[in-house]
Amino acid sequence: MIWKQLELTGWGRSSRAACRVARPERQRDAAAAVVQADERSVLAFGAGRSYADTGLNTGGAAVLTERLNRILAFDQTTGEIVVEPGVTFRDLLEVFLPRGFLVPVSPGTAYATIGGAVANDVHGKNHEAVGSFGHHVRWVELLLPSGDIVRASPEERPDLFAATIGGIGLTGILLAISFSMTRVPSNAVALREQRVRNLDAFLDALKNEGEKAHFSVGWIDALAGGRSLGRGILETAEPSNEEIAERRRKTHAVPMDCPGFLLNRWSVKAFNALYYRRFARRERRRRLAYGRFLYPLDALLDWNRLYGARGFHQFQCVVPFEAGALALRQLLDAVRAGRNASPLAVLKTLGAAGLGHLSFPMPGYTLAVDLPRKRGVEDLLAKLEAITLDHGGRIYLAKDSSLSAEGFARMYPKLEPFRAVLADIDPDGRMASDMARRLQIRDGS
């Protein structure tokens, strides 16, 4: 296996890690990479769409999965599929949507890999209807730190399976993943967008309409305050029965790091206001191809560069429904008070808890905000953590850059069984990440 010294970064570009990197093109080489990493610790790296240090391993070894990207089996009648970990959501959309199949759960970007989707047990805009990615996984083939390759599923080695779903790569390197694709009647959704005045109205709408809809997601203006706090646009959608003509989607690249001052309080305010009024009436209905609906941000390649060379953080938490209105009000107030210009924030509901020991989803409201890396952002993040904890909520590891080890342990009650699995399969701590060290996932009492 050939190694190269490289600097890898998280999507927010505020976390960076120098490490030795291998890029195997076949399974055998992936296994060799783990064995040959010698004393160094190892971690898989997918498409790097996690925002901070989830996929980083400073001073250790990284195994890039981008070239392990083959589709190994597909059953046209049942929709069952087996893929290598580096296959992306984009690959699957391109190959299978024309045949009437869609990935059951999609994050907001199609560039993420299936390996990454399992390791973060990602959720989509249909979480209440179908759960998170792990709910659809039939089995995984895992390269353990020992070099052995084993299969895990809800029936076979269920504990290892539960540790691997949402296990942020710490149980080994996924080599193959089997899950079920969903049949869809057409290539589009019937989308309804409505403007919502403020937070209370938003939560009502999410409860009343969001719950009934197959897909639902809200975009809110995190800068609006007072009576307009929490105003935004609620999107609800159903699979459409009618096909629409789909031109090849154009993508635009952000060619360079934008100067940080471009995203200031005023420009963002103006942008949010425009977005809020982007259609004339209170409501708009249209049909939209899945790609555009599920992955709106992908139209702009490398949009993370808009935040300038210093990068940004994303904060995402879930708070239980009961705590909802109060917790969200406090979170949004804190963001506003932090004077940290944050463009659109995402607000949606989550349903059933995930199957993984460290799965993020639980029933409640989830809020995600981008926070440019400016002075004071650490304090703001700490404050957001405290509010989340106060209300019995939880922060999403795929996005997190600043959670404390104590906060983490309180938010993830199945940490102990997770540790037990690691102690069993990886007594020497061969798998590691910057996040695991920061959150003391392995050690602790």
Added chain:
Amino acid sequence: MTGDTWLILGGSSSVARAFAFEVALQGADVLLAGRDTEDLARTAADLTIRTGREARALEFDATAYDTHAQFVETCRGMAERLDIFLAFGIMPSQEETDRDFGLAKAMVETNYLGAVSILDRLAPVMEAQGRGHVVVLGSVAGDRGRLRNYLYGSTKAALHTYLEGLRARLYRSGVQVLTIKPGVLDTAMTWGLPRLPFPATPEVFARATLAHVKRGREIAYVPGIWRLIMLVIRSIPERFFKRTDI
């Protein structure tokens, strides 16, 4: 397999995979030949699922010369009409081959003798067919012997000369022989090397190569800028060139 079938020799590399995908997209079936048949079977499954074309894995060892005649028979039995992409080759570093003649020998045997052995046996098939394409992966390294890489370069230089002759021979039967000279490809072979100029992804390489096939070209550089670069490098007098350490 009916219709056009591309036989990919050395099918496990990322460029071979990308090329196989490109031809399958254009409607051809694919035979993937190489030593790691388990890996090839995965690529074959992937190709079939993505493109709907038929794809099969075949065992092939470039240096097992005495198996080549039988191998060609097998291919003929499987496909009605063959096109060929020869993509195998190894590139240990010059220091390694300086230290270990075994490695030097293996490289010459694989890159040159292996190619000669299989192409010699495929030539009559192509002649009988009276049409088709033979695409062989050469290298800009074969254009000039360099301090850093001359043994590898010499295997490719020998191959280039061989292909010039083969081209003349098969031209008479209406078969194209294309020597494709990649500059720097972003593959497993170059992964460990320091940052190299103008790297092309396997996908870009595959599309460009197929375009050269369609244009009926004889020799092509990919990316095209390498034609210029090599023109300059070839024009440096030996007297000066010997002092450089590129």
